[in-house]
Amino acid sequence: MSKTLIVILGPTGVGKTDISINIAKHFNTVISSSDSRQVYREMSIGTAVPEKEQLEAVQHHFIHTHSIHDYFSSWECEQQTLELLSNLYKEKDEVLLVGGSMMYIDAICNGIDEIPTIDPELRDQTFKRYEKEGLEAMQMELKQLDPVFYNQVDLKNAKRVIHAVEVCLMTGKAYSELRTNSRKKRDFKIVKIGLNRDRSELYERINHRVDVMMEEGLEKEAKALFKYREYNSLNTVGYKELFEYFAGEIDLEKAVELIKRNSRRYAKRQLSWFRRDAEIEWFHPDQEEEVIHYIENRITKEA
């Protein structure tokens, strides 16, 4: 019997959670989350983790399983999710993958290249050099270490340039040599469901959701994390804006406005990423029956 990974993806706020739970119930299976922020147990309100009843209705994996103090990235996501799946497939024929973190989804579905995790000290050193010497110095360094990647990379994107330099220094090899540009073969079938709705409707939902988060106490949740604001895991919409407010840089009203705007922009970036993935079959979140029908078709047709 072949195994299937049903991927439910879509922009933030589109309504993935509700339909996912119903689909999971229909297939009598569980949900693995591919959300780069809901994994952290210190964040709930601002990351819109499913409600308690929803988490009880269907078992969820990779929600609140890690701490903001842990290192977690697409690599860990790929490894840990694949391990989980191999266990789940002993019992189940279908498993749901639900989330909007584009790179995590791709890491699970297509795999990413094997590049060693950067030593924290080296990362720190490299970043300090960037701060001190500037982007141009890092670009020159990359040109030395890996002229091939230097010609491919978006040179204005400091994160990309710095990361490439880190990898070269860490491995003693050119970063471009480690990039295989290949897709890993998975031993399960992948069915990708994209959820989307009218842009204006999506934006209204996002705006409203932010107001609800504020009513539910997002400010308090963020306040407790203010001391960790330098953490990458807290460079997150809903928190970073409130940190600016706590620091006295903007007023609360402005912070809320920025949370809404940045959520909208995030949704736009997600759609931009998903749009080029031809494997995705798109639906409106209300089309639950159509989605289930489509999935069943795909499972039986290609079985």
Added chain:
RNA sequence: GGUACCAUAGCUCAGUUGGUAGAGCAAUGGACUGAAAAUCCAUGUGUCCCUGGUUCGAUUCCAGGUGGUACCA
């Protein structure tokens, strides 16, 4: 009802001594291989309220209309 002022991008407004217009915010498109809710790149989207008049030419000047704001009744 009268008087004054205003009407330009999704919003707030600038501007054109008459040659069809531009800022901020918002927005849109794109990139993406271990920090990805991150990071980076690109883009001005317009019956200049309507109808006439003057003019070679009106968003600009004039008249009327409509809508808004303020004050007086």
